[in-house]
Amino acid sequence: MGNKKIELMTVGGGCFWCTEAVFQAVKGVEKVVSGYSGGKAPGKPTYREICSGLTGHAEVVQVTFDANSISYKDLLTVFMTSHDPTTLNRQGGDVGTQYRSVIYYHNDTQKEMAETVIENLSKYFDNSIVTEISPLKIFYEAEDYHQDYYENNKSQGYCSFVITPKLTKLRQMHADKLK
Template identity: 50%
Template structure:
């Protein structure tokens, strides 16, 4: 077993975390903040758009089960990488589409994934490849948010649930428990 870390930002971390938590080979998914030198940001600060952080997820995964390239392909299929600083109704740099490679190999794979996935989109992919930066875990109540609050939270019901249903349909063979 070989394990690695991937850090990606694709809008609201509740959505991204819910998707990747369901994949085979995923050890853990943590919601958090990355992309700025501001230390210990809070959700309120990041949502205000003034810290420079992106809402992101830190994925620990088993490379014998799922590759970094596969994670990036799923990332590109589960959010809109063609809208700058926006995912649905969420707007601002904190909702940007970004990849934070952990090493040179991941950086090369990120560039290849953008090129490979461009054919799936009518508009240019605007996902940025950003340098690794300090990772700040989001507050405890954000972790596994959809799992704990999906049925009772309006945003989750309107945004996360449909995204997760589409993901499950398209990636049924790659879900945990299959």
């Protein structure tokens, strides 16, 4: 294969443990880091502060990918179909602004692609897509125990009942894009 074309994508689709597990299974993805973005509170937030809902940050993942192996558009399609982009500040039992559906773009091309993907997918959803599209200002890496969470905690209840079924759906919908 040719040279790699490394790019970044930052998105939030509810709990970052779920979103991280989804992208770790996708071909062309080099690295996935759980973290926080989009808040207004000063300094690096902690998980406890994020969970309070008072900082304005969302739980997000920053995906490092090889654009020669998978396109940003394909990654956005995986993202938009691996969570419910029609629920405001909620994914399943996770409720609060920290669980909002959001795409933080890194440049104007990503912004335009996010708008196009949402427009193209909107006809497949019964309700309106409420995914926020905003410029990435700063990304804070989450605490170490949040990284590779599903991989390290598969037997934990949340992983078994929420993440494992999400990965099953991913395999059904996007088998051609998986490692």
